[in-house]
Amino acid sequence: MKRSDVTVIEKSRPFDGYFKIDRYTVRHRLFEGGWSEPFTREVFERGHAAVVLLYDADLDSLIFVEQFRIGAHAALSSTAWWDDGFTPWLVECVAGIIDEGETPEQVARREAVEESGCEIRELIPIQRVMASPGGCSETVFVFCGQVDASKAGGIHGLDAEHEDIRVLTVPAAEAFEWLESGRLAHSITIIAVHWFRQRHRHLRAAWRAKAG
DSSP, X not given: OOGGGEEEEEEEEEEESSXXXXXXXXXEBOTTSSBOOOEEEEEEEOOOEEEEEEEETTTTEEEEEEEEOHHHHHHHHHOSOSOTTOOSEEEEOEEEEOOTTOOHHHHHHHHHHHHHSOOOSEEEEEEEEESOTTTBOOEEEEEEEEOOOTTOOSEEOOGGGTOOEEEEEEEHHXXXXXXXXXXXXXXXXXXXXXXXXXXXXXXXXXXXXXXX
């Protein structure tokens, strides 16, 4: 199937706030041939994002950020399947929305400074991920960035955006334990740490050699 195998019959925007909701009426080609009947779906339109896992090869440590997430609060409030050890404050990679005229790489570098105080020396692409394509348009561009974490820490974020972001410098081995124990609940962060764990030794050796 191709993009041209979808026909948009009508598109409207019934909600236009901090985030946006678009309503599509579409039809598409069927695997067995022919076309589907027209049907309507709502799409949560929140833009696209860049996420970067920051790594200091000399300290062998990863940098994460911790902040309140309203979606996590809603999730924890709407189901009993999360235990009491989880809170709406999530441990995540540095991330930001891609504004018009920006590239994902530019956003990764900008957000690294804004959210952690670290400048990225080298940036490696990890993956492109559709966050929740059943009802959300967001694409996330995931990277790994080489940084100096010796002075990372403190509270960051933009007051105008009501950000209250705590920086965490975590030894790589401890981050892998968080991965195994389920402490990491943010899906893109889990993807990034899995990717990093597979390449940990090679990446550390390569970046330490360049620094030397």
